[in-house]
Amino acid sequence: MSDIDRIIIAGGGPIGTLTGLRLARHGIPVTVLDRLDKPAEDHRAATLQPSTLDLFAPMGLTDEILRQGLISPMFQWRDRETHKAVAEFDYGYLKDDTAFPYVVQIEQHKTVNIAIAAARKEPLFQLIRSIDVFDVSQGSDWVEAKARHEDGSVEVFRGRWLIGADGGRSVVRKEMDVSFDGFTWPERFNIVTTTRDLEAAMGFRLRNYCAHPERWVSLMKVPGEDFEGLWRCVFPAKSDETDEEVMSDAWITARFAECLAPAGECEIVHRNMYSVHQRVAGAFYKGRFALAGDSAHINNPIGGMGMNSGFQDGLNLADKLAEIWKGADAEPLLARYDRQRRLTAIEYVQAQSIANKRTLEERDPKVRAANLDNLRRMAADKESHRDFVLRSSLIAMYRKSEMIE
Ligand SMILES: Cc1cc2nc3c(=O)[nH]c(=O)nc-3n(C[C@H](O)[C@H](O)[C@H](O)COP(=O)(O)OP(=O)(O)OC[C@H]3O[C@@H](n4cnc5c(N)ncnc54)[C@H](O)[C@@H]3O)c2cc1C
Numbered sequence: 001m002s003d004i005d006r007i008i009i010a011g012g013g014p015i016g017t018l019t020g021l022r023l024a025r026h027g028i029p030v031t032v033l034d035r036l037d038k039p040a041e042d043h044r045a046a047t048l049q050p051s052t053l054d055l056f057a058p059m060g061l062t063d064e065i066l067r068q069g070l071i072s073p074m075f076q077w078r079d080r081e082t083h084k085a086v087a088e089f090d091y092g093y094l095k096d097d098t099a100f101p102y103v104v105q106i107e108q109h110k111t112v113n114i115a116i117a118a119a120r121k122e123p124l125f126q127l128i129r130s131i132d133v134f135d136v137s138q139g140s141d142w143v144e145a146k147a148r149h150e151d152g153s154v155e156v157f158r159g160r161w162l163i164g165a166d167g168g169r170s171v172v173r174k175e176m177d178v179s180f181d182g183f184t185w186p187e188r189f190n191i192v193t194t195t196r197d198l199e200a201a202m203g204f205r206l207r208n209y210c211a212h213p214e215r216w217v218s219l220m221k222v223p224g225e226d227f228e229g230l231w232r233c234v235f236p237a238k239s240d241e242t243d244e245e246v247m248s249d250a251w252i253t254a255r256f257a258e259c260l261a262p263a264g265e266c267e268i269v270h271r272n273m274y275s276v277h278q279r280v281a282g283a284f285y286k287g288r289f290a291l292a293g294d295s296a297h298i299n300n301p302i303g304g305m306g307m308n309s310g311f312q313d314g315l316n317l318a319d320k321l322a323e324i325w326k327g328a329d330a331e332p333l334l335a336r337y338d339r340q341r342r343l344t345a346i347e348y349v350q351a352q353s354i355a356n357k358r359t360l361e362e363r364d365p366k367v368r369a370a371n372l373d374n375l376r377r378m379a380a381d382k383e384s385h386r387d388f389v390l391r392s393s394l395i396a397m398y399r400k401s402e403m404i405e
Pocket of ligand 1: 016045171
């Protein structure tokens with residue numbers, strides 16, 4: 001086997017790492033290149049859905065995930081005007097659909113570290129850090145990634161296939177020259193964490209969505225570095241509020257007072273503001289390049305679906321590349337990957353995350369009341385309840401994707 005007989009992955013975030021692990025387990029040499037010296041520890045995705053746990057279990061990852069995470073079978077929708085729960089949804093309805101009828105709350109970087117620890121045991125897996133991929137190209141049977149080390153030196157990596165798992169601003173997607181259609185929401189989101197125990201103080205579940213026409217909030221608990229628990233609150237910042245205002249103690253304290261009044265004073269541990277987009281790439285592959293995860297689709301975080309759907313992409317793609325590696329025709333398999341994952345990214349993740357955000361922020365009192373009534377009705381009816389959690393857990397997405405020829 002020559003040095004070119006490997007698959008290169010640009011990006012060693014959650015999707016690049018998992019995809020690399022799967023490829024190495026298929027017996028394929030894989031080189032993952034990441035610009036960071038360790039996984040980003042800022043607050044990003046924090047929920048592993050049942051569909052993801054089902055995919056992780058045969059890879060031997062779930063014991064450690066369960067050891068480090070918090071199990072949460074229920075999530076709540078609330079009316080923030082009354083501070084009362086409107087509807088509770090229970091993944092227990094999925095007991096016949098999944099081995100994991102609950103989500104696991106765990107910070108994204110811990111999931112990545114668990115995957116890296118497993119991958120490091122694979123002799124065919126190589127992760128190179130602090131290296132920035134800045135140019136990619138391909139020929140009839142090769143790919144090339146040019147990457148810059150921290151000292152400025154450039155190294156050229158050659159392989160047979162290249163996966164762009166390099167996030168929303170993907171260099172690989174730009175080189176593929178495909179559209180990234182969609183839109184950016186006018187408001188930014190400020191993620192603030194606090195150690196105040198909101199479960200005890202306000203009767204929250206570990207994941208909660210509190211609807212309000214002006215100042216909604218989404219709240220979830222993560223283990224924190226000391227396992228004492230950290231509450232993560234996502235507050236929308238209005239478009240006319242400056243970054244400085246939104247990041248100030250005064251702004252955050254005002255949001256805590258509105259949204260968490262019954263909990264009393266909340267200490268601010270951390271804050272992080274970012275813009276939120278809904279976009280899907282016009283194609284998930286071109287020749288020997290393929291996209292997975294945020295490089296292929298990005299969405300708002302309400303519902304915890306972006307990273308989870310990215311795992312489905314990465315594992316699907318790795319399995320198809322393994323077939324190709326063993327001699328199957330590439331074009332039909334990659335075309336099927338595109339059909340399976342692009343369509344479901346639009347129909348499930350984009351549609352559901354947009355619907356979730358609109359329900360949270362609805363301003364028209366009649367529509368707002370109707371939305372909340374609809375949630376109540378769904379929670380009360382066994383069949384609708386199960387349908388809703390099948391969709392929220394991305395099990396429905398996975399099944400649909402697998403059925404697409
Ligand atoms: C600020 C922020 C907050 C978020 N909050 C939430 C949330 O609350 N809930 C939720 O569900 N989702 C959230 N998300 C989305 C979630 O984090 C993503 O869906 C998930 O990270 C996708 O994983 P990925 O591996 O595709 O991309 P990423 O996690 O972006 O990983 C890409 C990796 O590629 C590396 N990379 C990028 N470009 C290059 C290059 N040129 N060369 C080498 N390496 C490169 C990066 O260093 C990174 O490690 C958030 C995202 C962001 C950016």
